[in-house]
Amino acid sequence: MVLRGYVPTSEETLQTLAALRLQSLNSDFSTQAPFPRLEELFPPHVLHARLPAPRRRTPTKCRGARLRAGLLAGGLWGQALAKQRAERDQRLRGRLREEGASTMAAILEKWKLLQGMGRPEAMAAYVALVREWPGFGSTLFDVDLRASPLGASPQRLWLGIGAKAVSLYKPGEPEPLDSFCYGRISSFGASDSSTFRLSIAQLLNTYLASAGARQPPRPREPAPSRPDPAAPPQGLCPTAGPWQHRPPVGSLHS
Numbered sequence: 628m629v630l631r632g633y634v635p636t637s638e639e640t641l642q643t644l645a646a647l648r649l650q651s652l653n654s655d656f657s658t659q660a661p662f663p664r665l666e667e668l669f670p671p672h673v674l675h676a677r678l679p680a681p682r683r684r685t686p687t688k689c690r691g692a693r694l695r696a697g698l699l700a701g702g703l704w705g706q707a708l709a710k711q712r713a714e715r716d717q718r719l720r721g722r723l724r725e726e727g728a729s730t731m732a733a734i735l736e737k738w739k740l741l742q743g744m745g746r747p748e749a750m751a752a753y754v755a756l757v758r759e760w761p762g763f764g765s766t767l768f769d770v771d772l773r774a775s776p777l778g779a780s781p782q783r784l785w786l787g788i789g790a791k792a793v794s795l796y797k798p799g800e801p802e803p804l805d806s807f808c809y810g811r812i813s814s815f816g817a818s819d820s821s822t823f824r825l826s827i828a829q830l831l832n833t834y835l836a837s838a839g840a841r842q843p844p845r846p847r848e849p850a851p852s853r854p855d856p857a858a859p860p861q862g863l864c865p866t867a868g869p870w871q872h873r874p875p876v877g878s879l880h881s
Contacts, residue, residue: 645737650741770783
């Protein structure tokens with residue numbers, strides 16, 4: 628989970644976890660000890676996130692239809708683009724090697740500080756650091772959230788299945804967007820091979836209660852002196868519309 632990025636924490640903590648893993652595998656630091664690859668110690672996506680995002684360049688418009696047609700026909704423009712991509716990829720690979728070497732050096736320095744720590748102690752310290760995340764112990768799934776068939780585009784989230792609740796996380800965020808204990812889930816099930824539906828019965832009531840709390844109280848109107856024949860009898864609630872009986876259903880696409 629750590630290497631796949633499912634434990635949101637700081638880079639400093641990730642480096643400490645990598646050092647503890649080395650201490651557990653190889654004991655004290657030694658240049659003769661077998662050394663795993665960096666991707667076996669540190670999440671690769673963290674290094675890739677440091678790289679600059681590729682800039683989208685609009686092709687330069689050539690003046691004159693003849694010149695533009697000649698460039699396209701001769702393949703010069705395609706060759707120029709291919710050369711630019713190759714140069715950009717080479718620069719990114721070089722930058723990635725630099726970031727990897729810097730991270731590895733930081734991990735080694737932390738490994739040296741663990742001299743004398745036994746394997747059980749290193750494993751216990753590793754687990755203690757991971758347990759600091761509130762979602763520790765949950766099984767996480769990458770999902771697309773669709774709040775409504777007619778809503779906006781799906782949002783990429785983590786679905787955490789824990790012992791007491793189901794939680795939704797924004798990838799990389801330590802705190803959940805929301806958690807639902809199993810008592811609040813009125814129904815669940817798979818509608819097809821890639822869609823899992825959860826019906827939260829209390830979600831609409833919570834929304835209505837919070838919306839009512841934000842509205843200022845209305846002044847009371849004086850009671851009419853004579854009863855209105857068209858008014859409903861006292862003590863009876865008006866007929867609920869169909870929307871009041873349908874809790875919203877969220878579709879989670881794995």
